[in-house]
Amino acid sequence: MASLISSQALAQKVVVAHRGASGYLPEHTLEAKSMAYAMGADYVEQDVVMTKDDQLIVIHDITLDRTTDVAEKFPGRARGDGRHYVIDFTLAEIRTLALSEGARLVDGKREQGFKSRFPMGKSSFRIATLAEELELVQGLNISTGRQVGIYPEIKSPEFHLAEGKDLGRAVVAELKKYGYTSKQDPIFLQTFGWEEVKRLRDEILPEAGIDLKLVQLVGDTEDYQWMFSPEGMAEVGRYADGFGPDKSLLIDPESKPGQLKVSRLVELAHANGMQVHPYTFRADEGQLEPWAESFEDMLEAFFFEADIDGAFTDFPDRAVNFLRDR
Numbered sequence: 001m002a003s004l005i006s007s008q009a010l011a012q013k014v015v016v017a018h019r020g021a022s023g024y025l026p027e028h029t030l031e032a033k034s035m036a037y038a039m040g041a042d043y044v045e046q047d048v049v050m051t052k053d054d055q056l057i058v059i060h061d062i063t064l065d066r067t068t069d070v071a072e073k074f075p076g077r078a079r080g081d082g083r084h085y086v087i088d089f090t091l092a093e094i095r096t097l098a099l100s101e102g103a104r105l106v107d108g109k110r111e112q113g114f115k116s117r118f119p120m121g122k123s124s125f126r127i128a129t130l131a132e133e134l135e136l137v138q139g140l141n142i143s144t145g146r147q148v149g150i151y152p153e154i155k156s157p158e159f160h161l162a163e164g165k166d167l168g169r170a171v172v173a174e175l176k177k178y179g180y181t182s183k184q185d186p187i188f189l190q191t192f193g194w195e196e197v198k199r200l201r202d203e204i205l206p207e208a209g210i211d212l213k214l215v216q217l218v219g220d221t222e223d224y225q226w227m228f229s230p231e232g233m234a235e236v237g238r239y240a241d242g243f244g245p246d247k248s249l250l251i252d253p254e255s256k257p258g259q260l261k262v263s264r265l266v267e268l269a270h271a272n273g274m275q276v277h278p279y280t281f282r283a284d285e286g287q288l289e290p291w292a293e294s295f296e297d298m299l300e301a302f303f304f305e306a307d308i309d310g311a312f313t314d315f316p317d318r319a320v321n322f323l324r325d326r
């Protein structure tokens with residue numbers, strides 16, 4: 001009986017491909033999503049941002065600078081802070097941009113963020129719309145017979161609202177159009193804003209006549225401290241089906257190997273009916289938790305000591321293989 005229970009628990013643990021197989025191909029390309037799918041991910045993530053002409057595109061930042069050549073192609077279109085905002089460009093303009101592995105600015109020059117990943121500026125990639133990506137995943141579900149889920153994030157909802165665009169409503173309408181309408185469907189809808197999670201639950205989903213599993217994303221910042229008490233977690237559990245924290249909130253990064261300091265958050269989330277899907281598991285050099293000997297050692301601790309239900313990772317093959325072998 002015990003082994004039956006543990007194998008059921010194991011079967012429920014899921015791998016979420018963070019921005020696709022972004023450890024291997026530029027994040028949020030259809031190529032990275034196809035690779036994640038082929039690697040056996042249970043869910044593929046979409047970060048969603050709105051364009052000037054109200055189109056939904058899949059991109060992590062609300063600006064185009066880190067992952068595209070926008071500064072070269074559209075001189076003079078930056079805002080006062082020097083950045084080029086998705087919301088100031090039409091989809092047709094965004095389609096002309098070359099998408100590439102993420103850069104950071106070092107002394108005014110663009111340098112590849114993760115040195116050992118797909119080389120910046122090589123090959124040819126474009127930004128996709130949310131519709132194109134949903135059609136990719138659904139198409140693969142038909143051609144392979146598998147049922148891989150989606151994990152869209154409403155990016156910076158308060159920024160979009162301040163700019164006169166209701167991103168949350170638009171994303172929900174698109175998901176409904178593509179057949180995601182109930183909590184039984186293979187989808188988690190995520191966002192960082194607590195107010196947005198409540199607005200989705202109380203207004204947007206009921207108005208659309210659908211119901212979806214919602215995930216409250218949680219950063220390691222002051223804004224979220226109120227959630228970490230039993231009362232706070234009970235409040236979050238009234239609105240959310242899932243809890244998506246920065247993984248450092250679950251196991252203290254200062255832990256010693258073999259003596260992990262595991263927080264009560266997973267236990268509290270489970271007690272309030274929420275699954276726990278922390279972010280982000282990366283295998284790049286310098287990205288392991290200080291107490292972990294290897295990427296798999298880190299997965300073992302989070303999945304089986306902290307008892308998480310799923311993990312966001314840039315390396316879905318490594319997590320899929322780890323759970324399979326376990």
Ligand code: CA
Binds near residue numbers: 045046153
């Ligand atoms: Ca995300």
